Amino acid sequence: MMPTRTTHDHVVLAHGGGGELMGRLIREHILPRIGNPWLAVLTDGAVVPWGGGEVVFTTDSYVVTPLEFPGGDIGRLAVAGTVNDLAVMGAEPVALSLGLILEEGLPLAVLDRVLDSLAATAREAGVAIATGDTKVIERRTAGGDTAAQMFINTAGVGRRRPGLNLDVARIAPGDAVLVTGPLAEHGLAIMSVRAGLEFESTLRSDVAPLGGLLGAVFATGADVRFVRDATRGGAAGVLADIVAGCGHSVEIDERAIPLSPTGRHAAEMLGLDPLAVANEGKCVLVTAAADAERVLAACRGHPLGRGAAVIGRVTASQPPLVELLTRAGGRRIVQRPYGEDLPRIC
Amino acid sequence: MCLAVPGKILTRAGEEATVDLQGNQLRISTVLTPEVRPGDWVLIHAGFAISQLDEQEALETWDYLRLALGEDIAAAAGQEPPGRTSEA
Amino acid sequence: MSRSIDELRAELTAACRAVGRPVQIMEVCGTHTVSIFRNGLRPLLPENLRLVSGPGCPVCVTAQRHIDAALELAARPGVLIATYGDMMRVPGRRGSLERQRAAGAQVRVVNSARSAFELARDNPAQQIVFLGVGFETTAPATVATVLAAERVGLDNFTVLMCHKLVVPAMAALLDAGDVPLDGFLAPGHVSVIIGAAAYRPIAERYRRPVVVAGFEPDSILRGLVALVRQIAGGRAAVENAYSAVVRDEGNRVALDLLERVCVVADAPWRALGVIPRSGLELGPAYRRFDALERFDVHLGEDEDHPACRCGEVITGRVLPADCAAFGRACTPLTPIGPCMVSSEGTCAAWYKYGQVLAERGA
Numbered sequence: 067m068m069p070t071r072t073t074h075d076h077v078v079l080a081h082g083g084g085g086e087l088m089g090r091l092i093r094e095h096i097l098p099r100i101g102n103p104w105l106a107v108l109t110d111g112a113v114v115p116w117g118g119g120e121v122v123f124t125t126d127s128y129v130v131t132p133l134e135f136p137g138g139d140i141g142r143l144a145v146a147g148t149v150n151d152l153a154v155m156g157a158e159p160v161a162l163s164l165g166l167i168l169e170e171g172l173p174l175a176v177l178d179r180v181l182d183s184l185a186a187t188a189r190e191a192g193v194a195i196a197t198g199d200t201k202v203i204e205r206r207t208a209g210g211d212t213a214a215q216m217f218i219n220t221a222g223v224g225r226r227r228p229g230l231n232l233d234v235a236r237i238a239p240g241d242a243v244l245v246t247g248p249l250a251e252h253g254l255a256i257m258s259v260r261a262g263l264e265f266e267s268t269l270r271s272d273v274a275p276l277g278g279l280l281g282a283v284f285a286t287g288a289d290v291r292f293v294r295d296a297t298r299g300g301a302a303g304v305l306a307d308i309v310a311g312c313g314h315s316v317e318i319d320e321r322a323i324p325l326s327p328t329g330r331h332a333a334e335m336l337g338l339d340p341l342a343v344a345n346e347g348k349c350v351l352v353t354a355a356a357d358a359e360r361v362l363a364a365c366r367g368h369p370l371g372r373g374a375a376v377i378g379r380v381t382a383s384q385p386p387l388v389e390l391l392t393r394a395g396g397r398r399i400v401q402r403p404y405g406e407d408l409p410r411i412c
Numbered sequence: 413m414c415l416a417v418p419g420k421i422l423t424r425a426g427e428e429a430t431v432d433l434q435g436n437q438l439r440i441s442t443v444l445t446p447e448v449r450p451g452d453w454v455l456i457h458a459g460f461a462i463s464q465l466d467e468q469e470a471l472e473t474w475d476y477l478r479l480a481l482g483e484d485i486a487a488a489a490g491q492e493p494p495g496r497t498s499e500a
Numbered sequence: 501m502s503r504s505i506d507e508l509r510a511e512l513t514a515a516c517r518a519v520g521r522p523v524q525i526m527e528v529c530g531t532h533t534v535s536i537f538r539n540g541l542r543p544l545l546p547e548n549l550r551l552v553s554g555p556g557c558p559v560c561v562t563a564q565r566h567i568d569a570a571l572e573l574a575a576r577p578g579v580l581i582a583t584y585g586d587m588m589r590v591p592g593r594r595g596s597l598e599r600q601r602a603a604g605a606q607v608r609v610v611n612s613a614r615s616a617f618e619l620a621r622d623n624p625a626q627q628i629v630f631l632g633v634g635f636e637t638t639a640p641a642t643v644a645t646v647l648a649a650e651r652v653g654l655d656n657f658t659v660l661m662c663h664k665l666v667v668p669a670m671a672a673l674l675d676a677g678d679v680p681l682d683g684f685l686a687p688g689h690v691s692v693i694i695g696a697a698a699y700r701p702i703a704e705r706y707r708r709p710v711v712v713a714g715f716e717p718d719s720i721l722r723g724l725v726a727l728v729r730q731i732a733g734g735r736a737a738v739e740n741a742y743s744a745v746v747r748d749e750g751n752r753v754a755l756d757l758l759e760r761v762c763v764v765a766d767a768p769w770r771a772l773g774v775i776p777r778s779g780l781e782l783g784p785a786y787r788r789f790d791a792l793e794r795f796d797v798h799l800g801e802d803e804d805h806p807a808c809r810c811g812e813v814i815t816g817r818v819l820p821a822d823c824a825a826f827g828r829a830c831t832p833l834t835p836i837g838p839c840m841v842s843s844e845g846t847c848a849a850w851y852k853y854g855q856v857l858a859e860r861g862a
Binding site: 079391 | 538
């Protein structure tokens with residue numbers, strides 16, 4: 067029996083890691099105080115009935131450092147992340163709000179680059195930045211080697227596509243589990259530019275708006291049961307959500323997991339499990355088994371899904387767990403990641 | 413205790429070297445392996461090369477290296493990489 | 501690759517059958533424990549082969565008094581603690597480095613002693629204290645960094661020396677004599693430094709085979725096959741199953757550095773007590789780089805949690821599942837002892853990879 071009281075009396079970084087500790091923060095602190103039927107569902111966005119249809123409403127905040135990283139920047143992330151939350155709920159994005167919190171000392175040249183990137187990503191995603199707000203806060207980072215920060219919040223509304231039935235409870239044994247491309251690139255790319263970790267990489271963040279890719283998938287008419295983007299907590303986090311939500315197990319084949327050689331070696335070097343590392347342009351999909359080929363073809367036919375692969379299937383094993391068939395022919399459990407991914411030395 | 417990975421020395425200047433790990437570059441110290449030269453493979457731990465490796469033996473020891481090199485060669489030839497099947 | 505694993509598994513099955521009795525092997529190194537779990541090897545092992553974990557998780561065996569010293573230093577203004585990531589969540593008497601950072605202390609995760617050196621070089625106004633944790637694989641890096649600091653004349657770089665030695669720990673376990681051990685799977689990367697020959701006293705004095713193995717699944721299986729064959733044949737020799745990487749004599753350059761800068765000292769091991777001549781301290785010429793001395797911090801006593809059985813786990817006396825706290829009061833989210841906190845702690849590995857499979861009877 068897990069103890070129910072939290073062990074921290076301050077917020078620690080791991081609370082934001084997208085893993086088990088963050089889940090506890092939400093369940094033990096936020097939901098008891100703010101909970102309502104919409105919020106309790108805890109999906110990527112709220113579905114709000116509106117004028118005979120359904121609107122999906124979501125929000126996300128972006129606090130990544132550094133602001134600019136190989137393959138992207140906080141602006142691109144702020145659009146892609148929120149658009150993707152709408153897209154995985156089966157919605158076409160309509161509009162975003164943009165809240166900027168700028169730390170005193172931020173070079174305007176950086177702000178301009180971020181905004182240019184943000185605007186370009188919005189055009190790419192076919193979404194309008196409809197409203198916004200800007201605040202400036204006093205310098206609170208230490209200076210020296212720490213650059214002034216920028217935080218962004220985006221909220222998004224989208225129109226739910228008719229004819230979709232995305233519901234984790236519909237997942238059944240035999241269903242196929244796919245990922246839309248090579249994993250771990252965003253998290254590893256960020257680590258490569260974090261001070262103190264001292265490695266450079268050809269790895270680029272995969273940050274990208276996936277509305278077009280998912281649109282192509284949905285357009286096949288395939289029976290897609292569930293989609294989620296594999297952000298903080300990585301694919302392992304989404305798989306944990308899946309088994310928790312549907313009550314069945316998932317079995318994945320380590321050899322089927324797409325990873326670039328660069329990504330694999332970087333993960334080995336840092337002692338990280340690639341399944342637990344964040345992505346910003348990849349989804350985990352669950353489809354009816356008969357539709358797996360179709361969905362795979364649709365992904366691979368799209369520039370953002372070329373490396374898509376079927377990585378496993380849903381099984382009836384109990385208790386509900388994510389099981390990995392290892393390269394060595396063994397088996398192990400994949401747990402929900404704890405929180406902040408700390409590169410190991412040992 | 414012993415997380416160490418193989419990499420290939422790209423450049424060396426004094427006791428500092430840059431190693432390549434399949435497209436990742438790490439700055440390391442060669443203080444513990446003073447004899448290594450660009451092109452040599454080394455085992456890296458905590459920012460230091462701790463041993464020199466023979467390339468063939470390195471490929472045999474770490475199968476992900478062998479797989480990766482197989483992929484690089486296949487990609488250059490425009491082919492499907494070995495060992496990765498498109499599952500139904 | 502898969503075929504090679506299948507062949508090795510068949511060889512291991514045959515070797516275990518030839519022994520014809522239960523065999524207990526200690527995997528000394530936490531990285532072996534993790535690799536065995538991560539590759540799902542445990543369910544593949546023959547019935548009569550039991551692997552027990554050893555004290556080879558440097559985070560797990562860092563004494564609480566050293567954590568407390570690090571926390572005391574972290575609380576001082578102007579001090580920045582540079583540490584490998586694994587140490588962040590290890591509990592001291594009152595809190596951890598992670599919590600200290602949350603409360604405003606300067607604590608930075610690095611994955612190299614060099615980064616700590618660069619922090620000191622680039623921030624002359626701050627005192628950088630590097631936590632020197634790890635076995636012989638990692639100690640040379642710390643020592644090389646101390647020498648670099650000396651060369652450059654840094655006066656704001658010190659090390660909290662917690663480095664430990666593997667062979668004395670293995671000997672102490674065997675001296676205690678209460679855990680039946682038929683052989684040792686020796687840590688591959690420690691052996692890069694100390695050399696395969698370093699284990700000869702274990703084989704010769706204690707009559708136990710020692711096989712050095714790497715961390716890839718085929719290397720581990722090769723090591724186990726070699727061990728079981730020796731056990732079946734009544735032999736007790738040191739064998740090197742990682743010869744692509746490990747030499748008999750080790751890394752002479754690294755060993756010379758250690759001899760030049762450090763002295764071997766008695767060291768406190770978490771939950772094991774003080775093991776004679778099992779740790780490294782900075783020698784007399786380098787004392788000014790010692791953090792305890794620079795900041796006049798005194799090591800206290802360990803006050804391990806009464807329910808914690810980490811000491812018994814890392815000496816192979818009990819399995820994690822035998823500990824009443826395991827999976828109940830002690831989980832990765834609510835760790836009581838370091839074995840649950842460290843990413844290569846036995847209990848963390850069991851919890852993460854093994855516990856539920858065991859429930860399923862796999």
